[in-house]
Amino acid sequence: MALRNVLTVEADDESLRKKSREITEINQKILTLAEDMKETLYEKNGVGLAAPQVGVLKRMIVVDIGEGPITLINPVIAHQKGSRKEMEGCLSVPGVWGIVERPEHVIVRGLGLDGKTTEIEAEGLLAVAFCHEIDHLNGILYTDKVIEYVDPNEINQEAK
Numbered sequence: 001m002a003l004r005n006v007l008t009v010e011a012d013d014e015s016l017r018k019k020s021r022e023i024t025e026i027n028q029k030i031l032t033l034a035e036d037m038k039e040t041l042y043e044k045n046g047v048g049l050a051a052p053q054v055g056v057l058k059r060m061i062v063v064d065i066g067e068g069p070i071t072l073i074n075p076v077i078a079h080q081k082g083s084r085k086e087m088e089g090c091l092s093v094p095g096v097w098g099i100v101e102r103p104e105h106v107i108v109r110g111l112g113l114d115g116k117t118t119e120i121e122a123e124g125l126l127a128v129a130f131c132h133e134i135d136h137l138n139g140i141l142y143t144d145k146v147i148e149y150v151d152p153n154e155i156n157q158e159a160k
C-alpha cells in the first residue's frame with residue numbers, strides 16, 4: 001500500500017475536469033489502487049475520494065462517513081429522491097467550504113471489489129458523499145454547484 005498524491009484545482013484542474021473511464025477488469029492494479037485510495041482518504045481525514053483525484057481516470061470511488069469504507073467500481077445513481085442542502089468540502093479544493101443541494105435519498109449501483117453488482121441505499125451524509133464522488137468521475141466539482149460559500153471561521157464560532 002502507498003499513499004497517493006491528491007490533485008488540487010490549483011495544481012491540475014485539467015485532470016480533475018476529465019471524464020473517467022469504466023473499469024472493465026478488476027485486476028491487481030485496480031485492487032492496489034483501491035487500497036491506496038483508502039489509505040490516502042484516511043491520511044487526509046476525508047469522507048470520500050474518487051480515482052481521478054489521485055490522477056487515475058478510472059471509475060472507482062471510496063467513501064467512509066465514519067461507518068467503514070465502501071469501495072465502488074463503475075458506480076451510478078440508480079434512483080434519487082428529495083433534496084437537502086448540506087455543507088461540503090473537497091480534498092481537491094482545500095480551504096473552501098460551501099452549501100450544495102443534493103438528493104436526500106439515493107440508491108447507488110456499482111461493482112464491489114469482488115466484481116459482484118451491489119446496490120446501496122443511502123440517506124443524508126452518505127448520499128451526499130456518493131453524489132459528490134460520482135460527480136468527480138464525470139469531471140464535475142462541487143464548486144460547480146455551490147449555492148453559497150461558507151467561512152470556516154464563522155462555523156467555528158457557531159460551534160462555540
Ligand code: ZN
Nearest residue numbers: 089090091092
Ligand atoms: Zn471532492
